[in-house]
Amino acid sequence: MKTKVLAAVTALTLLPLSALPASAAPRIDWKPCATEYAPTLECASLRVSGVFSIALAKLPATDAGRRVGSLLTNPGGPGGSGVTVLKYGGRGFALDKPEMAEVRQRFDVIGFDPRGVGASTPAIACGPDLHDPAVSRFPKNRADYEKLIAHNRVSGAECLKRTGPALSQVDTWRAADDVESIRTALGEPKVNWLGVSYGSELGAVYAEKYPKRVRTMVLDGAVDHSRPTRQAILDETIATEGALNDFAKWCTTSAECVLRGKDVLATYDALMRTPGGVPAKELGRNLTAEEMSAGIYGGLILPAFWPAVAQGIADSTAEKPDASALAPYAQLDPSYGAYRAIGCHDFGAPFTSYADMKAMQGLVKTLAPHAWRYSEFWDMASGCAGWPVASAYLPRPQQVRGAAPILVVGGEHDPATPLVWARGLARNIENSTLLVDAGYGHTGLLNSACVRDEEVKYLVSGVTPAPGKVCR
Structure with a gap:
C-alpha cells in the first residue's frame, strides 16, 4: 500500500493508445505561488490532449546567465505530486543537499502532477474503503479470496463513480504524451529529466516514444x-x-537501535504472530499483521527512519504494547487512489484463480520467510484482482532507441526497486549507463551523496559516468 512515507463496473471504452498523440500546447502562464519553503515558486496549469489539465510548478534557475534549460521531475508513486514536492523546496528531490546546488543554479526545476494526480484535473478520486484492514491480501481459503475480489470490485466501482470516465485514461503510456506537451509549452527543444522510482518508468516511456527529444535523463530507483x-x-x-x-544486522551494532542485543528477526516474527494484531492507541483500533508489516516496510525505505522503526517494534512488543509508532508508516497516503488506478492499468493482476494466488503465496513465503506479508507489488497486484477497468498498458518488451545517453541508477539494497530491475532497464535502453549504489534505502538520490554528485555532473554536461561505476 502506498503509505504516508512514501503515495467501475461498467464497461468503459478505452481510447486506442495510438489515438492520443501529443499536440502543440499553448505557452504556460506562470503565476507566483510562493511558500515558506519556496519563496520563488511559480505555478500554472496546462491543458493537454483529452480531458486533462496538468498542474505545474517551477523553481527558476538562480543563475540565469548559466542556465542549461528546464529539468522535469517526477517523485515516483505512481500518484506522487511533483508540485507538492516543489512547494516544500524540492526536498523530495534532495534539492536541499549540497551536491544539488548546481541543479538549482542552472536549471528551471519543473514539478508536475501527472494526469489524474494531485492538483491536476480531473483527479482520481476513490472512497475511504479502498483499504479495509478486515480484508486480507493473503487469503487463507477460497472464501477469503472471494471476499478480496468482491472488495476490490466494490471499491473500484466507487473510484469510477467519483472519477468518471477519465479513470480509464490514466496510465503511463498516455502520461508520457503529457510530458511532451509540457516540453512543447515550455519552449524547450529537448527534455532534461530526473525521475525516481515510478518516475523512472514514466521517463523511460517518454524516451521510447520521443527519443530525439531527450537531452539528459536520470532514471533512479x-x-x-x-x-x-x-x-x-x-x-x-x-x-x-x-x-x-x-535492518536486523544494523540493530546488532548500532547504538541508535533500541532492539540491540535482541534477536530482531525473532522479535519481528513474534510481533507478526500476535493474535488479533496490536493496539494502536492513536488510531483507536488494532493494527493487523499485514498493516504492521507495511508500516515497517515504509520505514525501511530510508535508513534515516531505521531508529524510529526499531522503536516502533519495541513499543509494539512491550508489556503494554502500542503500535502507534508504526501507524504513520502504515496509514494510506491521500494519493493511494491514483497509486492503485495507475498501477492496475500499467501492471494488472496476474492471478487467474484462488489456486493460482495460493501458489504465488507459497513462493512469496519461501522467498521471504520473515517479510512476506508486504511488498508494494504484492499489495498492488492483490488490489488489482477484480479491478473494473481493463489494463491498457501491461508489461511488454520495451526498447529505447536513438536517444541521447541515459543514466540508469539502481541500488544493491533497495527494498522497493531491486537492482535487477535497473540492470534490465539499462539493457533495454540503447547507449545507457548503469550507476550502482552500494548503500541502503530506496533510490540513490535520497540516500547517497556520491550518486547525487554523479547525477548532477551528468545533467549539466550530458556525459554519463564511466561504465561499471559503483557508489560506495
Whole structure:
C-alpha cells in the first residue's frame, strides 16, 4: 500500500493508445505561488490532449546567465505530486543537499502532477474503503479470496463513480504524451529529466516514444516495465526480505537501535504472530499483521527512519504494547487512489484463480520467510484482482532507441526497486549507463551523496559516468 512515507463496473471504452498523440500546447502562464519553503515558486496549469489539465510548478534557475534549460521531475508513486514536492523546496528531490546546488543554479526545476494526480484535473478520486484492514491480501481459503475480489470490485466501482470516465485514461503510456506537451509549452527543444522510482518508468516511456527529444535523463530507483508482473512480485519480495535482514544486522551494532542485543528477526516474527494484531492507541483500533508489516516496510525505505522503526517494534512488543509508532508508516497516503488506478492499468493482476494466488503465496513465503506479508507489488497486484477497468498498458518488451545517453541508477539494497530491475532497464535502453549504489534505502538520490554528485555532473554536461561505476 502506498503509505504516508512514501503515495467501475461498467464497461468503459478505452481510447486506442495510438489515438492520443501529443499536440502543440499553448505557452504556460506562470503565476507566483510562493511558500515558506519556496519563496520563488511559480505555478500554472496546462491543458493537454483529452480531458486533462496538468498542474505545474517551477523553481527558476538562480543563475540565469548559466542556465542549461528546464529539468522535469517526477517523485515516483505512481500518484506522487511533483508540485507538492516543489512547494516544500524540492526536498523530495534532495534539492536541499549540497551536491544539488548546481541543479538549482542552472536549471528551471519543473514539478508536475501527472494526469489524474494531485492538483491536476480531473483527479482520481476513490472512497475511504479502498483499504479495509478486515480484508486480507493473503487469503487463507477460497472464501477469503472471494471476499478480496468482491472488495476490490466494490471499491473500484466507487473510484469510477467519483472519477468518471477519465479513470480509464490514466496510465503511463498516455502520461508520457503529457510530458511532451509540457516540453512543447515550455519552449524547450529537448527534455532534461530526473525521475525516481515510478518516475523512472514514466521517463523511460517518454524516451521510447520521443527519443530525439531527450537531452539528459536520470532514471533512479529504476522500474523495468518489461518485466512480467509475476516476476516483479518475486523480485521485490526478495528485496524486501533483504532490507529487513539489513535492518536486523544494523540493530546488532548500532547504538541508535533500541532492539540491540535482541534477536530482531525473532522479535519481528513474534510481533507478526500476535493474535488479533496490536493496539494502536492513536488510531483507536488494532493494527493487523499485514498493516504492521507495511508500516515497517515504509520505514525501511530510508535508513534515516531505521531508529524510529526499531522503536516502533519495541513499543509494539512491550508489556503494554502500542503500535502507534508504526501507524504513520502504515496509514494510506491521500494519493493511494491514483497509486492503485495507475498501477492496475500499467501492471494488472496476474492471478487467474484462488489456486493460482495460493501458489504465488507459497513462493512469496519461501522467498521471504520473515517479510512476506508486504511488498508494494504484492499489495498492488492483490488490489488489482477484480479491478473494473481493463489494463491498457501491461508489461511488454520495451526498447529505447536513438536517444541521447541515459543514466540508469539502481541500488544493491533497495527494498522497493531491486537492482535487477535497473540492470534490465539499462539493457533495454540503447547507449545507457548503469550507476550502482552500494548503500541502503530506496533510490540513490535520497540516500547517497556520491550518486547525487554523479547525477548532477551528468545533467549539466550530458556525459554519463564511466561504465561499471559503483557508489560506495
